[in-house]
Each structure stands twice: as structure tokens, then as C-alpha cells.
Amino acid sequence: MKPPSEDHDLIRWLDGEMNDTERASFEARLNSDPMLAKEAEELRALSAGIQAHLPVELKVPHADFFNSQIQVRIAQMDLEESRQRQDGTASLRDSLLAWLRQPWFTAAGAVALAVLGFIWMRPQTQDPGHSLILSSYTPSLGVEASTYHDNDADATVLMLDGLDEVPADHKISGISVHRSETEPEIAATTLFDATGAPLLVITRDDAGHPLFMPNYPRG
Amino acid sequence: MPASATTDLGEVSDIDLVKLSQAGDTRAFDTLVTKYRGRIYAMTYHLIQNETEAWDLAQEAFIKAWRALPNFKQDAAFYTWLYRIAHNVTYDWLRKKKIQGDGEFDDERTEHRVAAGAEATPKGDAAPDTALRNAELGQRIQEAIARLSPEHRQVIVLREVEGLSYEEIASLVPCSLGTVMSRLFYARKKLQEQLKDVYETTL
Secondary structure, X not given: OOOHHHHHHHHHHHOOOOOHHHHHHHHHHHHHOHHHHHHHHHHHHHXXXXXXXXXXXXXXXXXXXXXXXXXXXXXXXXXXXXHHHHOOOOOHHHHOOOEEEEEEEEEEOOEEEEEEEEEEEOOOOOOOOOEEEEEEEOOOOOOEEEEEEEOOOOEEEEEEEOOOOOOOOOOOOOOOOOEEEEEHXXXXXXXXXXXXXXXXXXXXXXXXXXXEEEOOOOO | OOOOOOOOHHHOOHHHHHHHHHOOOHHHHHHHHHHHHHHHHHHHHHHHOOHHHHHHHHHHHHHHHXXXXXXXXXXXXXXXXXXXXXXXXXXXXXXXXXXXXOOOOOHHHHOOOOOOOOOOOOOOOOOHHHHXXXXXXXXXXXXXXXXXXXXXXHHHHHHHHOOOOHHHHHXXXXXXXXXXXXXXXXXXXXXXXXXXXXXXXXX
């Protein structure tokens, strides 16, 4: 192996880090030193190979979910900070609000599209009637989800733009969520119907993936 | 409702997206995430060679960036600033994991590798055997890079993939220019050794 200074000359030349004078001088050496020229050529080929096979940009797996998770965590942080500002004595854990993910389904003919909404709800003991959609995730790239709160209806409205047309005679059965309960200790939220029966439990599995359990019997 | 709610943010400049984000507009920040997630993910993936961990680290970088946005003075390009955060997040992770290079290559680290050559192979009508050779070569190169120590892998990725100058690398790592050159030299020597059959030429 060559002394460091010569090593540096070679890679500085290779990486275009030499000024004109240095480059001319080094290239004169290359012309008179076949071994150095051979090594330079090999390193240049190696460099080209690396650049060709290590793309500067990669497709992110589950890219929409990637974004949604960021939005959820940002909202968690914001709400947490807001809560801490309001109640300086509350501990971090006690003030942490759990977030929800609510699946939405609709169908057009044989095609079904699932839309997962990530919902943050305040614990019922504080403000049972209000919810806030933090972010939404649509598995279908052609569908864009947006939400707003309709004060007159006192309801959160989910808009799905890009769905296939639904025939007028198509019956869509939905569920009416009357209230929800959040259990921060187990990071689970349960949705109830008007009769008080549980409709859906939303939580995470051991790997942290969303878990939806319809009609889950509560202990 | 955020200021950007009715605006198509796809064409908005980074500077304006950053300003909107600094004002609390998460939709604007989401646009920045979408714009740069591929590059940030590529960097974390190349450095740690694990799809799942790279995904998490890229996400962590964006969350750290969101939290640090109030302090971003826009005296540098947003991506440069974001890249530095992502790099630090990833390198901290590497330090904690104490992944060492030579002789400690872990096959599991590359089992989820993006199909070698699939996205880097030059587009065109390459013959199947050529495409296969390209894919094999891509895999060999990725494996060789995975075997480097974190320090050597780091400078190779910063120089060859990101195209940073020595000064930029020295500032980012951080270390001296001499260290950058030494690491680049020895990293290449190790790669050259591992890929001798591919790149060795005869006089």
C-alpha cells in the first residue's frame, strides 16, 4: 500500500478534488506510471459501479403509511405539549391522549376500497362528544381523503375523492358510533353503539401494527 | 383549517413549505415528507442495510426535523438541513448498535434488500443475461458495502451516493479533511479487495 499522501492524491484526483495545477501534475504521473494508471482505472470503475447500483433515492415501502405515521406522531406531540401547557402538574403519561384508527369501507360493484382514518379522541370523561381526525390513509392511490367537522351536524365528515361511482341502488350499511372509551394503559379505544354495545376495539399488536377487533368482548 | 388546505402544495417551493410548516401547517410538512422521503430512506438504508430499521430511522428523522423546524433559519437548503438530521439519527443508531464491519457481516441485514440492480440498472433494452449480470453485480456491491465498518460505509455513501465534497463530508461527520480522505481510501481498498474479480484489470 502506498504512503498516505500518494493515496490521497489518487482519491483526490478520482473525486475531482484537485485544482487544475494538481490535476495536470497528477495526470502526468499517471501517464508515466502504468501501475498507478491501472490502480486509478480500477478505482474509477469501482466508483462508477457503486454509483450505478446504490440509487440516491429508493421507493419507500408503504409510503402512505410512512407519512400517516409521521402526522400521527406530530399530532401526538402537539397535543401532549398543549396538554402540558394547560396542566403543568399533570404527568406526561397521565396527560397522553390515545389516538384511534378507524377503518372506513365502501364498495362499488365487486371492488372494495378500505380507508383507514387515524382518529384522536379525547377520553370520555373529559369531552365525550368531540373527536379530531389527525390524518388519513387511503391504500388506493387514486383516492384522496379529507375531513372536516360540521358544527351544525356536530359530526366529523370524511370526504373520499376519487372513489368509483356507487350505483344509486347500492345499499351501504354503516355503523353509528355513539361514544368511545380510550384506555391509555393498554393503548386501546373502544367504539360503542347507541345501546352501549361495543362495535370495534382499536389497538396495536405486539409489532405495533394497527389492530381492529370488531365486536370484541370486553372484560 | 390550515392555510394550505385549499392549495395544491405540489408546486410550492421548499422555502414556502417550510414557512407554512413553521406556522404549524402539517399538510405542508407532509408535502416535504413526500418530496424527500425517498432520498432520506435511501440514505438510511444504504447506511444500515436493513429495510425495517431504515424505514423507522427515516421516519424518526422527519419527526426530529418537525420538532426542530422553529429553529431552522433557512440559511441552508431544507434538504441539506434535513439530510444532516437524518444522518445524525442514523449514525447515532449505528453507534448504539455498535455494528462493526470487517468479518462481522450479518446476512440478515441484507435479506430485505431492494432487488439489486432493479432501480439502478440503466434503463433500456438490456438483454436478459446483461440484466442478470447487472443485478448480480449490484448485489455483490451492496454486500461488499455492508461489510464495511460504519465509518467507512458512511464516507462511501456520502461521497459516491450523495456526491458530497470532502469538505461537506468533513462537516457532516464531523472529522478532519485528512480523515475523510483516509477513510475514503481505505474503504475503497476494502471494496476493491472484495470485488477484485470484477474490477481488477490486467496491464
